[in-house]
Amino acid sequence: MIEVENLTKRFGTKLAVDHLSFTVQKGEVLGFLGPNGAGKSTTMRMVTGFLPPTSGSIRICGTSVIENPTAAKRHIGYLPESAPLYNDMTVTGFLNFAAEIRGLTGTAKKEAVSMAIETCFLESVARQSIDTLSKGYRHRTCLAQSLLHDPEVLILDEPTDGLDPNQKHEVRQLIRRLGEKKVVLFSTHILEEVEAACTRAVIVDRGRIVVDGTPEELKEKSGTGSLTDLFRQVTTRDTEPETSEDAA
Amino acid sequence: MKDVWTIYKRELGSYFGQPIAYAIIVIFLLLSMVFTFTLGNFIEAGDASLTYSFFLYLPFVLMVLVPAVGMRLWSEELRSGTVELIGTYPISLWSVILGKFKAAATVWLIAIALTFPIWITVNWLGEPDNLAIISGYIGAFLLACTFLAITLLVSAFTRDQVICLIVSSAICIGLVFATFDPFVRQYSKTFSPEVKDAITALGVWDHFLSLARGAFRLQDVLWFASIIIASLLGTSAILSAKRS
Structure with missing residues (x-):
């Protein structure tokens, strides 16, 4: 379970995340929506213990990320936004390394790696060097490393970014399936993903949550039944000056 | 400690899975023999x-070759974003730093050990003081580790490997030449003896040469160890500060 309270992050004078609070329960898939620069990635980086927050508290399965980061990190599987990987390793080599870092050894490690390879459809490239992989495979390799230790909490930053429609579909199915037994928090720009994969969604704008509800509730709120309309109503566009009226 | 070992294995595999370690070892052997x-x-x-x-000639070879081994250690992680993976794994930053440092130090241990034919040759031609030679080898390895720790610190600042190479080489070259005799003679004319002594105490020659001569003094080992530890602590501080 993820419990975030009054989370704030300041970069210099810029307020990236502004007193954000939310909780995600077991069996829930929370979609994090919002325009670019709304603070989605920053929030996820704080929840995973990569960035220290300016203020606020984060608890993962009851363990504070700020006071006890190593213990909290054990519960989390994380897919960073750009799906970073060690290009000089093979897919299997990298997954073995990640499994060892997660404390897996011997047959447990072997099983975890082959399970992750199977779940993310990586069999055909398992022996290949990572720098020769296409973007879809790179993304799935990074997704595979987040599943190795069968974490209770999965945090995925734009998991379908850069994938083709088939791959997007598979990843959404996977998120749905994983969400039944885990806590899943994932961010996206693609509004149709909310209906395809989420049990709940929040829209973040300029570091604050502006809408929170199930996909059905969100549709109702929009008035027109379209999530795109709701999204345009509640978020600020970076192309318009903040004070001007919406000409369209 | 298990985490250090996991990181160490990955880094060492990455050195020897690519041409970089072999190329540098071969160039090191050629230059030192030339x-x-x-x-x-x-x-x-x-x-x-x-x-x-x-x-006597090893510091000149090491001051440019050691940064070439160390430059990728953090720069590459910062450039490719893998620092975000490492930063969210349940391991301490310190074990990552130690693992990386030890892996690069192993490359240099191998490189320096591979100069063994010269040791065999000198034993075959004459009767050298082998203890002095061992002391010299320890000095050479400590010198490589010192330059490596400095490079590791510089690589934590930048995601650009070339900048890391140039800056850390410059620092190592500075440390070597600041106390190289012809230079010392030059600046001792301008500076007062106190300033001259202060600069000489900072440089590598005094400490390295006493080890190379076979005078195994505690103060020299301490000098190397303190620079190494200070650089590693600095690396940890820089990386933590970068995240906030």
Whole structure:
């Protein structure tokens, strides 16, 4: 379970995340929506213990990320936004390394790696060097490393970014399936993903949550039944000056 | 400690899975032997020791080659974003730093150990003081580790490997030349003796040469160890500060 309270992050004078609070329960898939620069990635980086927050508290399965980061990190599987990987390793080599870092050894490690390879459809490239992989495979390799230790909490930053429609579909199915037994928090720009994969969604704008509800509730709120309309109503566009009226 | 070992294995595999470690080891062996047989007059000198024929020239070779091994350690992680993976794994930053440092130090341990034919040769031609030679080898390895720790610190600042290479080489070159005799003679004319002594105490020659001569003094080992530890602590501080 993820419990975030009054989370704030300041970069210099810029307020990236502004007193954000939310909780995600077991069996829930929370979609994090919002325009670019709304603070989605920053929030996820704080929840995973990569960035220290300016203020606020984060608890993962009851363990504070700020006071006890190593213990909290054990519960989390994380897919960073750009799906970073060690290009000089093979897919299997990298997954073995990640499994060892997660404390897996011997047959447990072997099983975890082959399970992750199977779940993310990586069999055909398992022996290949990572720098020769296409973007879809790179993304799935990074997704595979987040599943190795069968974490209770999965945090995925734009998991379908850069994938083709088939791959997007598979990843959404996977998120749905994983969400039944885990806590899943994932961010996206693609509004149709909310209906395809989420049990709940929040829209973040300029570091604050502006809408929170199930996909059905969100549709109702929009008035027109379209999530795109709701999204345009509640978020600020970076192309318009903040004070001007919406000409369209 | 298990985490250090996991990181160590990955880094070492990455050095030897690519041409970089082999290339640098070969260049190191070539350069150190070229110096020994030309400037060092190894054969003509008729001196059964390695101090002034072999060890004397090592700082010049190491000051540029060591940063080439260390430059990728953090720069590459920062550039590719893998620092975000490492930062969210349940391991301490300190074990990652130690693992990386030890892996690069192993590359240098291998490189320096591979100069063993010169040791065999000097034993075959004469009767050298082998303890002095061991002391010299320890000095060479400590010097490589010191330059490596400095490079590791610089690489934590930048995601650009070339900048890391240039800056850390410049620092190592500075440390070598600040106390290199011809230079010391020059600046001792301008500076007062106190300033001159302060600069000489900072540089590597005094400490490295006493080890190379076989005078194993605690203060020299402490000098190397303190620079290494300070650089590693600095690396940890920089990386933590970068995240906030």
